[in-house]
Amino acid sequence: MSKSYGLETRAIHAGARPEPITGARQTPIFQNTSYVFEDVDHAASLFNLQTYGFIYSRLTNPTVAVLEERLANLEGGRGATCTASGHAAQQLALFPFMEPGAKVVASTRLYGGSITQFGKTFRKFGWEASFVDTTDMAAVRAAVTSDVRALFVESLANPGGVVSDLAALADIAHAAKALLIVDNTLATPVLCRPFDWGADLVVHSLTKFLSGSGASMGGVVIDSGRVDWHQSDKFKGLTAPDPAYQGISFAExxxxxxYTTHAHAVGLRDLGATMAPMNAFLTLLGLETLPLRMERHCANAAKVAAYLARHPNVAWVSYAGLSDSPYRAHAGKYLGGRGGAVFTFGLKGGFDAGVRLVESVALFSHLANIGDTRSLILHPASTTHRQLTDAQRTAAGAGPDVVRLSVGLETVEDLIADLDQALGKSGS
Amino acid sequence: MPGRILTEPADIRALLDRVRVIAVVGVSTDWKRPSSYVMKYLQSRGYRTVPVNPRAAGQEIWGERVHASLADIPDRFDMVEIFRKSEDVRPIVDEAIRLAQEKSIRAVWMQTGVRHDEAAQKATAAGLDVVMDRCAKIEYGRHHSELAWGGFNTGVISAKRQRVRHA
Incomplete structure (x- = not known):
């Protein structure tokens, strides 16, 4: 059983048994849309959700299902639903229990693209998203009122280096009969398992460390299986009869x-942001080496952060793995003492120095992604966080002087040498 | 030899591998109820299922005649599966214990949400294995990969090739 096998074993084996017909050991790519019914009766049972099986790959696909089981296993959850991207996962995570007028509270420390999605696009559905600084527990307590359905945070924030106090946040959410949803993208299940700290749902952008090579997009919503959907009338989407499925209540x-059944049978059915089988295959390949990769990602990042902290042109480094980080204690508790591989630092020369730095590096790639084998660099204020206000940028840890790194798996001395020559050019 | 209360997945799998005929107590005539489609699912996986429901005695569910009680079932059966409220379990288990030898019953299975520890103790003392608060469809699906098709964590880790059952 999963409990008795280690993380490395499960990262390779969970969900993926040899293909029974041929014996093929690697997971086959079922590049296929639809599945032949045995007879009319079998088709009816499938459409009524009364038997297991495949109908149409918008809902479920055998290759994607292997990835879903592996991710659910690695996080210690009950079930998982993969999506076309991390943003699709965030929408799908909220969809089963949201409706016009329903409230969700999200962290001001979220990745800028998520703030835009929650603050602008979700409002078009009538989902009322508000934001709170999730490092301020009094503010969180005041924001998560009894009519709030979910509190949404990142375990390790992108890009601010903030480590969330998950246990405290779970207590506040549960006191209001709200769910705690944790985006665990930057920590990965190697560093953090949010379900161990009270989270109800976990989401990931699989595009990052989990697939790992910057080759495929993907997202996932993982259910802990522990939520009592009847605890409040806020979760009618899961408790009320569904006329499209002969009047059943999903919760009963x-x-x-x-939750996972609903996320496939209603969420993917109607939102349609399904993961492609090829992307599931590439992500499965990535997951096989995730524990090894994360170890080296973190080790390289710690060395690069220590180098930057000593550099005269660098004003500050926000890396939870550094001994003077205000999040050092939380990193010890929630991330096994590691700081991940994505962090920010400030240049004394401000906005202009940031622009010069990203244009002067030769080994770091200047692009808007994280969690690649390659090292990546970004100046958020001039790129990903452009659409935010100054106040939102600063709250999200993306002020004008801020540079974000995603430290890859190259020889760490080469990475430090590249930053060294570029910092010399960018000046202070 | 006393029976056991089975909680380990490997033990539950071994039970499902041994059993061939299942008496389903409390199965509904409404096809939309879980009891009905769990019975139908188990049929599709090669089990014979015999419905028991006093209010529907004499009718047919999924091609099988409904009996008023376990004692009314003319044939032998290996397992009694209970789709009734926990407080209604005791007399059904008592009847299963009484009939155990005659019908060759080896196990009692209480469906998800159903448990009765006292009745379970009595059944194990009488040599029957007991499963409580679990769904036979989910447990069958867990061990034959079908549960994983829906994105669920079966907890099964294995590099062994599964045998394909041909219908």
Whole structure:
């Protein structure tokens, strides 16, 4: 059983048994849209959700299902639903229990693209998203009122280096009968398992460390299976009869399988942001080496952060793995003492020095992604966080002087040498 | 030899591998109820299922005649599966214990949400294995990869090639 196998074993084996017909050991890519019914009766049972099986790859696909089981296993959850991207996962995560007028509270420390999605696009559905500084527990307590359905945070924030106090946030959310949803993209299940700290749902952008090579997009929503959907009338989407499925209540019919069943049978059915089988395959390949990669990502990042902290042109480094980080204690508790591989630092020369730096590096790639084998660099204020206000940028840890690094798996001395020559050019 | 209360997945799998005929107590005539489609699912996986429901005695569910009680079932059966409220479990288990020898019953299975520890103790003392608060469809699916098709964590880790059952 999963409990008795280590993380490395599960990262390779969970969900993926040899293909039974041919014996093929690697997971086959079921590049296929639809599945032949045995007879009319079998088709009816499938459409009524009364038997297991595949109908159409918008809902479920055998290759994607292997990835879903592996991710659910690595996080210690009950079930998982993969999506076309991390943003699709965030929408799908909220979809089963949101409706016009329903409230969700999100962290001001979220990745800028998420703030835009919650603050602008979700409002078009009538989902009322508000933001709170999730390092301020009094503010969180005041924001998460009894009519709030979910609190949404990142375990390790992108890009601010903030480590969330998950146990405290879970207590506040649960006191209001709200869910705690944790984006665990930057920490990965190697560093942090949010379900161990009370989270109800975990989301990931699989595009980052989990697939790992910057080759495929993907997202996932993982259900802990522990939510009592009947605890409040806020979760009618899962408790009320569904006329499209012969009037069943998902919570009553499927018990702890309800959320993941709904996410496929209603969420993917109608939102349609399904993961492609090829992307599931590439992500499965990435996951096989995730524990090894994260170890080296973190070790390289710690060395690069220590180098930057000593550099005269650098004003500050926000890396939870550094001994003077205000999040050092949280990193010890929630991340096994590691700081991840994505962090920010400030240049004394401000906005202009940031622009010069990203244009002077030769080994770091200047692009808007993280969690690649390659080292990546970004000046958020001039790129990903352009659409935010100054106040939002600063709150998100992306002020004008801020540079974000995603430290890759290259020889760490080469990375430091590249930054050294570029910092010399960017000046202070 | 006393029976056991089975909680380990490997033990539950071994039970499902041994059993061939299942008496389903409390199965509904409404096809939309879980009891109905769990019965139908188990049929599709090669089990014979015999419905028991006093209010539907004499009718048919999924091609099988409904009996009023376990004692009314003319044939032998290996397992009694209970789709009733926990407080209604005791007399059903008592009847299963009484009939165990005659019908060759080896196990009692209480469906998700159903448990009765006292009745379970009595059944194990009488040599029957007991499963409580679990769904036979989910447990069958867990061990034959079908549960994983829906994105669920079965907890099964294995590099062994599965045998394909041909219908």
């Amino acid at each position: 019919t499927f018990g702890d399988l309800a």
